[in-house]
Amino acid sequence: MSEPLFLHITDTHITGKGEPLPWDDHKVDIPQIDQTTREKELALLLARLAERLSKKDRQLDAVIFTGDAAQRGDLDGHSALLAIILCNLADVGITAEKIIATPGNHDVPRGTEPASIERYKSFIETWRDAGCITPWLDGIDTGTLEPDHHRLVGPDNAWAIFPVNSANWSHTNSVLGSPLKDVWSKIPGLIDDHEQAARLKQQLDGLIRFDMARVSDDQLENLRTIVDTTPLSPTGHQIRIAAIHHHLRTPSLREEVKPFADFTNLELLRQTLRERRIDIVLHGHKHSHAAQRELIYDANDENPRRILIISGATFDENKETDAVRTVNLQGLPWTPAVQISRFGLLRAGTELLSKDDDPISLWRPIETGTGSITVQGEDFDTVYHRACELAQKDTTLIVDLDLPSGAAAGIPSEYPAPPSLEGAARDRWFEELAKWWQAQHSRLEKRVPYHHGSRLNRYGGVFDQIDRVTTLLKGKPSSRAIAILIDPLRDFQSDGGDKENFASFCLVQFRKRDLGAGNFVVDVIAYYRAQEFRKWWPINVAELRALQLNVCKGTRMVPGRITTITADARASGTKPTEVLVPIIDRWLDQHPGRLFLLAAHLAGDASGELGPNREEVIHGWMQSLEEFDQATREYNDDGVPFAIEGLDALASYIAAIEPVGEDLKAFLSALRGLEKANRAYQNTNKERTDFENWGARPHLERLRTLSPKLLGLT
DSSP, rough: OOOEEEEEEEOOOOOOOBBBBOOSOOEEEEEEEOOOOOHHHHHHHHHHHHHHHHHTTOOSEEEEESSSOBBBBBBBHHHHHHHHHHHHHHHHHHHHHGGEEHHHHGSSSOOOOTHHHHHHHHHHIIITTTTOOOOOOTTTTTSSSGGGGGEEEEEGGEEEEEEEBTTTTTTTTTOTTTTHHHHTTTTGGGGGGGGHHHHHHHHHHHEEOOOOOBBHHHHHHHHHHHHHSSOSSSSSOOEEEEEEOOOSOOOSOOOSSSSTTTTHHHHHHHHHHTTOOOEEEOSSOOOEEEEEEEEEEEEEEEOOEEEEEEEEOOOSOOOOOOOOOEEEEEETTTSSSEEEEOOOOOOTTTTEEEEOOOOSSSOOOOOOTTOOOOEEEEHHHHHHHHHHTTTTSSSSEEEEEETTTTTOOOTTTTOOOOTTOHHHOOOOHHHHHHHHHOSSOOOOTTTTTHHHHHHHHHHHTBHHHHHHHHHHHSSOOTOOEEEEOOOOHOOTTOOTTOOOOOOSHHHHHHHEEETTTTEEEEEEEESSSSTTTTTTTHHHOOOHHHHHHHTTTTSSSEEEEEEESSSSSEETTTOOOOTOOOOOHHHHHHOHHHHOOOOOHHHTOOOOOOOOOOHHHHHHHHHHHHHHHHHHHHHTTTOOOOSSHHHHHHHHHHHOOOOHHHHHHHHHHHHHHHHHHHHHHHOOOHHHHHHOOOOOHHHHHHHHHHHHHHTTOO
């Protein structure tokens, strides 16, 4: 998925007539040497920004304007700003339909009535009539709500932007009560000096005019509908951005002393943003840049939601560095982050300068010290990707996953399965792999003594721990419903030597919770001394869900939360790990008949008379060769999967058939050679040098060459 890129512009304060920008020290006036203008410098900045984006082959997905185009009530600033944007950003994808515009307090005529056509006439004629996305306006949008006029939704619905109008009461005259209103307008007439009277009237008007920031109940209710009817992203969380002129919090330590300096209904607005699951708020007004994460709690002071508030600066002769900024959404759809780049004004002939801020996570827990980190969620894909990202940090990682109660875990959509597997075949491959790790018996136990199912169901070779847990939970809730996978007498050495070989999966506890009316939920909490997340963790989750379903079967209990606690979390990328037990070895436990069928097919029986599974058996073998190839190409310190027992069984079946033909004899020789090389590797410490001296590849290449020919695939 491409990374969406937005340009945020705010508080330009232009007129279209050449608003002076007194940038230089002009002590004398010289013909044709004039101070530059705000319009000229903004146009140059946007032109250079477009040039830079074009060189990088980047396009803008939207321009977000958060108010105050105008300066000192000159509303021609609206049309001037729109023209500058369209003229300079057309080559990087910006049309009017990709501009979000919301009015600021300087964009509405002073003294006009709230919710009046006079208040919004210039804003509508410039932005809305051109086709830009504008907020729902009080007194104007009184007919049928048209949500698409008030939101911009990205491709695949991965993001959505919602403008909000906070200027409906800006520069509004207060209502005077009697007797003051009866004499107020007469006061200037008490002065004979007309100039003094005019100044007095201006001062009196200023006393009753308030620059109020407020969002009406009607707009909040319509915003609720606009957001809730927005199509959702099919994968991951939709990033929702609100664009508003006034600040939700002051972006600096600078004090502003005036009536109505902040929103009058701030908490109501904050709750609306929280409940509508807004992720980012862009605003202007305070002429200062900041990016601050805000926690907004519900009415009970619980369930906080974190919102990133980005305040945009303006530019003048003293502030040149933060004129506009780009907002880049990274890591979509599962691990979203925001990277802000700030662009300053530039002098003619000089290069555009920018400051790239560090990315700000929209989901990652706020970390303090070196303590544990927790990631929570209901969507398996989202939790999986976030856990993988957090596993790259040196910390204890706790993952809480709330799957639908009756569902199996399944496979994450981007799990690094073999590339040749797709759709149902990919799902079956993952399901069989997870089931193997939970099987009660395995012929591979001698080589894989930490096999999970054996430890849980036949601890010490005899004791069924899961049966004990099930019996316990059929009674009252008990904290003793614990199963362990480590046997100190079997696994530990007195000196703690390197030859200790025991499960990373250490123990699992089942917790029964009362839902009322005789119904219960069973949570499962598993502890891992170490865990590789990209490939191992989904298998572990599938195991834990299978255990939950097993414990709950035939009772009024349902599976609940799955929690994994990992002391040493890591994410090794896409390289194979020991979790990927080769298909040929798993067949020995799960489908032993397939090994005989494969031997028969290799020996020349292509008729299919040996069973309906011929295609599946042949595909499984070719898949095994692909997995062998991948495993031998790159060392992984989390363990490299390799086959032994399955190869031995297949070779024995072929030998029993008494192979005829040079190709089959060469195949059998290569098969034995690969088995021997793998057994030799098994007896090493499996360090990188052991991997490099493995010696499996020549035999593997021979098998890959001969298999298609023997199986009739060429």
